[in-house]
Amino acid sequence: xxxxxxxxxxxxxxxxxxxxxxxxxxxVGKSGWLILGEAVxxxxxxxxxxxxxxxxxxxANGLDAIEIALKCLGLQPxxxxxxxxxxxxxxxxxxxxxxxxxxxxxxxxxGLIDLDLCEKIFSQDSAIRYFVPVxxxxxxxxxxxxxxxxxKYKLKVVEDCAQAIGAKSKDTLVGTVGDIAITSxxxxxxxxxxxxxxxxxxxxxxxxxxxxxxxxxxxxxxxIHDHVGLNSRLDELQAAILHDALLPxxxxxxxxxxxxxxxxxxxxxxxxxxxxxxxxxxxxxxxxFPVLLKNSKQRTSFQQHLVNCGVASALHYPKLISDxxxxxxxxxxxxxxxxxxAKAFSxxxxxxxxxxxxxxxxxxxxxxxxxSWAAE
Ligand SMILES: *Cc1c(COP(=O)(O)O)cnc(C)c1O
Numbered sequence: 317x318x319x320x321x322x323x324x325x326x327x328x329x330x331x332x333x334x335x336x337x338x339x340x341x342x343x344v345g346k347s348g349w350l351i352l353g354e355a356v357x358x359x360x361x362x363x364x365x366x367x368x369x370x371x372x373x374x375x376a377n378g379l380d381a382i383e384i385a386l387k388c389l390g391l392q393p394x395x396x397x398x399x400x401x402x403x404x405x406x407x408x409x410x411x412x413x414x415x416x417x418x419x420x421x422x423x424x425x426x427g428l429i430d431l432d433l434c435e436k437i438f439s440q441d442s443a444i445r446y447f448v449p450v451x452x453x454x455x456x457x458x459x460x461x462x463x464x465x466x467x468k469y470k471l472k473v474v475e476d477c478a479q480a481i482g483a484k485s486k487d488t489l490v491g492t493v494g495d496i497a498i499t500s501x502x503x504x505x506x507x508x509x510x511x512x513x514x515x516x517x518x519x520x521x522x523x524x525x526x527x528x529x530x531x532x533x534x535x536x537x538x539x540i541h542d543h544v545g546l547n548s549r550l551d552e553l554q555a556a557i558l559h560d561a562l563l564p565x566x567x568x569x570x571x572x573x574x575x576x577x578x579x580x581x582x583x584x585x586x587x588x589x590x591x592x593x594x595x596x597x598x599x600x601x602x603x604x605f606p607v608l609l610k611n612s613k614q615r616t617s618f619q620q621h622l623v624n625c626g627v628a629s630a631l632h633y634p635k636l637i638s639d640x641x642x643x644x645x646x647x648x649x650x651x652x653x654x655x656x657x658a659k660a661f662s663x664x665x666x667x668x669x670x671x672x673x674x675x676x677x678x679x680x681x682x683x684x685x686x687x688s689w690a691a692e
Pocket of ligand 1: 376377378379380403404406407450476478479500501502512513514
């Protein structure tokens, strides 16, 4: 009996990175400095280099990174923020936490926010000038288009790159077109820590200073509080682990994910399973590999078939953000298009395993499982 294929395999990851992690932990332990020290600084420098942006600021998670980013851009209570209903709930939760009012618009056939619809909304309603697009599944939104919208409508843009670190649209890295990019180091992400973490990438000294203040109680100097900040520091241990053990492997992780995606795209041949179109010009990093069931009523049967074949799967996402009870409670939510495409994703989508520690033989087993499924 062959072993189960997990959606993420952190035991295998440990086999690979454990040695480097333990060395990183020892280095921090020996340094005697546990919060906002050299390890965070070094990691921030490396991350900014990698991203080809001037400043990186570590923080506690991706959720906080978005909240801090919006506050850096001057978001005031009640300001409207255009975003997607098909993402991790954190994208919208951060908008609400920052005092903004989320405005939802439908996705396109790739599952990413529909930039044509966005343009229509920006042109019709000048009250909406904050924008939080998400590079979902590891695909890059069309960045030329995003740049053009940002200029034309003078938008303040936070790019949510939690699933897309390293992805490009043509030759442009995600996160470099908006005012601020954020990412998450939640363990399952392409660059995952051994716990929570996040970062902002900013372009100006002013934003760097403000973000560093906001992540640390809004202090400008020790015991001097100029802003209503958060406690959202990236700690030294996670920073050292990211710097020593994960960042040096990121390129290989991405290559591996791309290789697996390529195999799925060429070898999965089941008329009841459809591939999600890759956005034009996207050079994706394949955080997830989504497929769509031809018939949404067969989703349970497909997932059960995968279980029977020893293959894990997941849904991204089964309930739209705009339908979540938490938002119904606050009431202040705007829905500016039908969301019919997002709804279809929530009903038809299934994610196949694509983590970098999958072996070739396991990729073949996932493919066989997909191809051997006979929809009733
Ligand atoms: C994971 C994720 C977040 C939130 O990151 P956390 O570190 O878990 O707070 C935000 N947006 C997207 C698209 C994500 O995938």
